Amino acid sequence: MTIFGPIGFAAPWLLAALLALPILWLILRAIPPAPIRRHFPGVALLLGLQDDEAVSDRTPWWLLLLRMLAVAAMIIGLAGPVLNPEDDAQAGDGPLLVVLDGSWAGAARWSRQMDALGSGLRRAGASGREVALLHLSDPEPAVFQAANAITTRLPGITPRAWQPGDVTDITAALPEGTFETVWFSDGLDYPARSDLLDVLEARGDVRVTQAVTDVVALTPAAYVDGQIELTAIRATPGDERGVTVLAQGRDPAGNATTLASANAVFATGGTTAQTALALPAELRARVTRFEVQAAKSAGAVTLVDDSLRRREVALIASREGREGLELLSPLHYLERALAPTADLLRGALMDVLPANPDVIVLADVATLSEGEAEAISDWVEQGGLLLRFAGPRIAASDISRVEEDPLMPVRLRSGGRSVGGAMSWGSPKTLAPFREGSPFFGLDLPQDVAISAQVMAQPDPTLAERVIAELSDGTPLVTRKRSGQGQIVLFHVTANAEWSSLPLSGLFVEMLERLAVSSASATPSAEDLDGTIWTPQVVMDGFGTLSDAGTRPGVAGPTLVSDPAGPNLLPGVYVSGDRSLARNVLTPDATLTPTEWPARIPVTGLITAPEQPLGGMLLALAIGLLLADVIASLALSGRLFGSVHGTRTAAILLAGLLALPAPQVQAQQAADAEIAAAAEVVLAHVLTGNRQIDEVAEAGLRGLSDTLFFRTSVEPATPIGVNLETDELAFFPILYWPITPDQPRPSSDAYAKLNDYLRSGGLILFDTRDGDITGFGASSPNGRKLQDLAAPLDIPALEQIPRDHVLTRTFYLLQDFPGRHIGGDVWVEAAPPGAEQIEGMPFRNLNDGVTPVVIGGNDWAAAWAVTPTGQALLPVGRGFGGERQRELAYRFGVNLIMHVLTGNYKSDQVHVPALLDRLGQ
């Protein structure tokens, strides 16, 4: 490549052709333009006239210049000019090894890294060097091959969601001989890097390309005191910088959305930024991952597992089966408090235990059978939370009296006590402020909570540490004991309002929530997972994109926790049984170390001015100039304008130029048609592809539109035939769909559109048009076709139109619905099963929506059809009776449109007296 200033030429010798331009100038000047043949009667007068000069009109200088420029542009364009050519004089020769870190840390700048890599490969290819590629995160033996072969593989190279691991295999598999190395570094250090650098330096020069931007990552979310604590970390301490952490999850409709966000700020010189999110339990349970906004790397995403899901709470009470005493039920307030945030399990204790609930609530249950107690103990040992409430039965029993019951946090005194009652001294007690260390610490105390009775704890050496809430007189209200991984909590009052007003207060809910949250399973250790196999459910790539794990093999539990992520252990969500565990890129205590390259290694950034080939642009310019030359030549010779043929030429040229924006014009027309359809009430029919049927359908809707216009305040515009595949349906209140046996089945997209249309209040009138030969059903080809067409549609249960359906009285009082045929059944959405006719009322109260479909076979469009001049298109019946039938068909049409447009308005019982009067009852 030869370089002149900022422009280089791939084939500079082609520029020699520019020398030929002056010769071309002379030749072009010498050749006169071709003559035009013209018919001209006045030629008789011309005979004998001689030209003054022997030389014809010369081509004007500016036209010549235009042609010269075109030729010059073509020559220069073919010479391969390049803007900002990359000077490869400094590049060495010999094989080149390209090393990519390829970890998640480089994902944010991956495309720029690939661009830089691509241009490096281009240069290497231009100078004929062999290239090998080594992807450290996903190592394969490096093989030297042509640069083009590597270039074709570039789009398939993606960053991995882990950092390079062991490099001994890589160093062993390095190609023989010496080579130059270009290392695309992600900017994060890892243990094996320096070893590899040493190995590579022994084989030749090493250059490093590394972006300067900082790497930001997110450590797994932690749940502390009901808040989700999120910690973002960065590799290099620098200026103050804020990042936004997004909580991603699914909204109630199941669509992925951002549920919450929080800002974390790196202090100047700091490498960690903390923030906390306090989310309602409902929202928290839907979070699937947290991510740093716009970070676009796997390290900036932390997945959420089990620990945020809704707890399962089993409620067990001693008294069951007493109806009518809900407010006295020991579980009533618990249910009300827990139902919004937890899944409640009801049933016998031994039935719910196998469901492995997170929490078991025993409300005033004093005695447990031996088997039950043992099962509960085991369950508590494994991490369950046993929540007990006192009550008259516990007070009266001997449980935990002499010796501490394993399932009680404290020993109890006999009988309990009652304060502030009619027969006792003192007033009801209030709560003392929660102490630091108590799970309830920080909750506000409402002043109106009063405790009038409680069971008393025996003073024991361990009592003080087990009390987590107490009354103003120092007696315990809530005590807690840890047992294995789980805990046992006792409320010394009842779960209902009998002994205290605590269950009536908001504090009760907050206390339950604190307890339930703090029962979250802690991050398991490797020993906990011994012997379990976890299968990946969702895995994450280097960009932080989640994808289905497919058929990836399971991972042993200890490996999942202890091993570093790698090709065999992808970050993602793993499940085992009902449990799920998130394996994130970073561990909670991870730190990021920036790469420190030795001073002898040249490090460059990614910023390069890309090479820009100019050849295509110049060739396009040459073609444009030649086009201008064509027009100018035509204009000069008088063929562009001024004669019949010339005008046509110009018209063709202009048409050619105008042909380009034609699609926009079409789009504009489509938009105009939609606006027209939306601006007025328009009846529409489905185009079946059968021309005759479509014409009758359109004529029918035209007749019905006219009838509506004359008789009602509905004034429809001209009906429209809609193509289900291409047209928008939302503008039409009703679709008339004539069935033909051979019409094509709509695509799945069209069905989705139709279902949307039906759900949003549209009505489809299916007409099998065969009411004269068959009843409703699959007994005719049209009926079978209808069943086939309607199968994917979201159609509710149907019934034959009842005599009190609102269609019978939306405008006219009708009892049958003839079209061109008479007496066929008409089917509409079935009335709800509960609808009963009230004595003395002629109609049931059916205030539901508009029926989404009306199905029949009376060929209504044929009865409605009129010619553009307003005459009936097809005969109906015979004589006057036939005209009456046509009139009734029109009335059915009017009723139908009224039903669509006004819904169940006529179902309103306000009009019943007037209607009764009209009906003569």
Added chain:
Amino acid sequence: MTSPLALREKAETQAARLPALLARAEQLAGAVLLGDHGRRRAGMGDDFWQYRPAQLGDSRRMIDHRRSAMGDVQFVREREWQIAQSVMLWVDQGAAMRFASGDALPTKAERARVLGLAVAILLIRGGERVGLTGTRLPPRRGNPQILRLAEMFSEDAEDDYAPPEHRAMIPHARAVFISDFMGDIADVRTALTKAADRGVRGVLLHVLDPAEEAFPFRGRTVFQSMGGTIEHETLKASELKDRYLERLAARKAELQHLCSVAGWQYGLHHTETPAQAGLLWLWRALDGGAGRA
């Protein structure tokens, strides 16, 4: 090619806006054919002239009994002697006439035929006899003649430039020549001389296309006659313009001179102007401006 019926319809449309035309009759032979030109003396005709007392030799059938009953003298009703003028048309059917310089313009032939037929319709409505020069269609009266004329006008000639037909001209008749007169001027001179010899007066309508007046050509051009028989190549058409226009002006002057010598009238019509203008000029020229009694 224009069909006779379409041509007639166009011509009727043009003619409908003008009243019937009586060609100026300066000298009428005592032709046997009746017409509408009154001779101001008694003779054959339709219009009343005078009552005169019956004379000896009058047949009794000639006595007008209504007038005679008013007195004792018997009167004879005399009618005015009326004869018809003969008008002969010649419309150039040559190929040169089938030229139009633009899509919007009619060809010269079309315009010439419409004008010719329109003036024929007017004349026939005025009671004149209209025919073609030459022997193919002698002058006759009546509407069928219009259709025959239309059929004749619808025939195209093969030649580039057709010479004026001057045979079988009826003495003292009137003649209308419509052409672009691009052919040999000697033929026109011969025809007009012969017409003057026979006492035939008439009108010469020169129909030209605007391109023939403007010569809007440039660059290297090969000009061809419509039939392709004559070609002329030039390297610079724009250079020819002045000399062409000189020749055209000379041609017009020559025609005007011939007309004035032969007692004819010369008119120039361009196809881009409405046909009505040409027809109006023809009407005035044939009527002499005084024929509307």
